Amino acid sequence: MLTQPRYVIGVPDLARSASYYRDVLGFKVSWEELPGWRLFVRDACIIMAGECPDAMPVGATGDHAYIAYIQVQEIDKLHAELAERGANVIKPLRTEPWEMREFAIETVDGHRMMFGEPCAG
Numbered sequence: 001m002l003t004q005p006r007y008v009i010g011v012p013d014l015a016r017s018a019s020y021y022r023d024v025l026g027f028k029v030s031w032e033e034l035p036g037w038r039l040f041v042r043d044a045c046i047i048m049a050g051e052c053p054d055a056m057p058v059g060a061t062g063d064h065a066y067i068a069y070i071q072v073q074e075i076d077k078l079h080a081e082l083a084e085r086g087a088n089v090i091k092p093l094r095t096e097p098w099e100m101r102e103f104a105i106e107t108v109d110g111h112r113m114m115f116g117e118p119c120a121g
Contacts, residue, residue, distance in 0.1 A: 010052035020108040059110030075117035
């Protein structure tokens with residue numbers, strides 16, 4: 001049984017990423033005492049970020065930059081919140097034929113995250 005998925009990402013500038021996840025995406029930031037690592041937490045979503053200043057930019061991987069598909073409640077509210085905070089929405093909020101209402105963002109580091117909510121039926 002899978003109980004709590006966590007995502008692990010590499011970022012070139014940990015301080016910049018932590019600010020973005022806190023200020024734009026609404027995550028709490030911790031592990032500030034750990035050199036080279038930060039933990040981003042929002043509700044049940046946990047992202048562990050490691051500083052990798054010399055790694056290939058994740059944006060260079062194109063569509064392979066998707067790191068997560070996160071199922072949410074109240075997607076319209078989340079979309080409005082993130083857009084108001086300045087998130088780079090790369091897929092507009094829409095209802096898909098597979099009965100999910102979805103949108104996607106691209107982070108300051110080029111990681112892409114999809115958010116979805118099952119359509120009421």
